[in-house]
Amino acid sequence: MPEITVAEIKSKIELGEELDFSVRKEQVKLAIRECEESSSGIELRSKLHNSWSLYLAIFIFTMIAFQILLTALIGFGALNFLNYQYFLYIVIGESFAQIVAVGFIVVKFLFPNQTELISNNKS
Numbered sequence: 821m822p823e824i825t826v827a828e829i830k831s832k833i834e835l836g837e838e839l840d841f842s843v844r845k846e847q848v849k850l851a852i853r854e855c856e857e858s859s860s861g862i863e864l865r866s867k868l869h870n871s872w873s874l875y876l877a878i879f880i881f882t883m884i885a886f887q888i889l890l891t892a893l894i895g896f897g898a899l900n901f902l903n904y905q906y907f908l909y910i911v912i913g914e915s916f917a918q919i920v921a922v923g924f925i926v927v928k929f930l931f932p933n934q935t936e937l938i939s940n941n942k943s
Contacts, residue, residue: 876926883919887912 890911893899901908 880919880922883915887915
């Protein structure tokens with residue numbers, strides 16, 4: 821192994837130019853502005869998450885309430901679907917599918933990288 825001398829190391833080191841204070845000051849201002857914008861973006865995203873979660877909770881509650889009301893009205897005899905049994909199955913199945921789909925969309929939105937994590941753990 822060849823020996824490395826201090827003179828060789830000194831010859832390879834180049835002196836960099838010193839940054840002007842005003843240039844450095846502008847760089848710091850830009851970095852601070854970027855951090856503030858990022859922070860405000862994260863805050864806005866959090867507010868949107870809260871409002872969307874409220875709307876989705878109301879939607880799911882409404883769908884479940886519809887299912888309960890429909891079941892109660894049929895059970896008490898207020899509605900009679902004897903001639904339209906397939907319609908009732910379609911309405912109930914469609915409402916259940918909507919609830920499951922909304923739940924799937926919410927989970928996919930809240931945990932977008934979970935499929936990548938699962939596939940990485942399997943390999």
